[in-house]
Amino acid sequence: DAGVIQSPRHEVTEMGQEVTLRCKPISGHNSLFWYRQTMMRGLELLIYFNNNVPIDDSGMPEDRFSAKMPNASFSTLKIQPSEPRDSAVYFCASSPHIITGTPNTEAFFGQGTRLTVV
């Protein structure tokens, strides 16, 4: 298995533009997570899905952020409109276990998308 695949690896965009980050989880994994990493705030969980259903999006910073998981093999994180303070590394991770009622075991992370909004 190729692991969690994220695209693009790097994205530079102008303020106000729409940005879409993509993630392909490991086949067979039930849970998918989107994280944001910045120097100031460290790693933050934005949203997670169980069996393609969003469970907790309380970490999504603003209405400008939205995430979808149309099927078990694909998820997107969209920022519209983007702002310079959205500049960060965005990680997607998947786990073979469903979160609710069971502990989160190891999560497998993608290589991240480094987003720069100028």
Place this chain on the structure above:
Amino acid sequence: AQKVTQAQTEISVVEKEDVTLDCVYETRDTTYYLFWYKQPPSGELVFLIRRNSFDEQNEISGRYSWNFQKSTSSFNFTITASQVVDSAVYFCALTEADSNYQLIWGAGTKLIIKP
């Protein structure tokens, strides 16, 4: 209050030295899990270990070892005979029932191994 504290922001040692990365956690749950992840310069996060709160046995994996002590709420990570390839940021994390088992991250410790 911070639930996972990695007090060492950055550590620099010379190759072949042993180095210990500290992790102190806070939880009221009796059932919880502790993790270490490695983030090399390439950026990805690599899972290293998971321990549950009922298993205080120390674990050794090659040059890596982990010391879990509930009495001090610590889960420290030691690299023996460090190598340049160990240079990375290391994150300690916690999951607990109160947080619906979401990963709660420490701030990370940047480890620099000099040749």
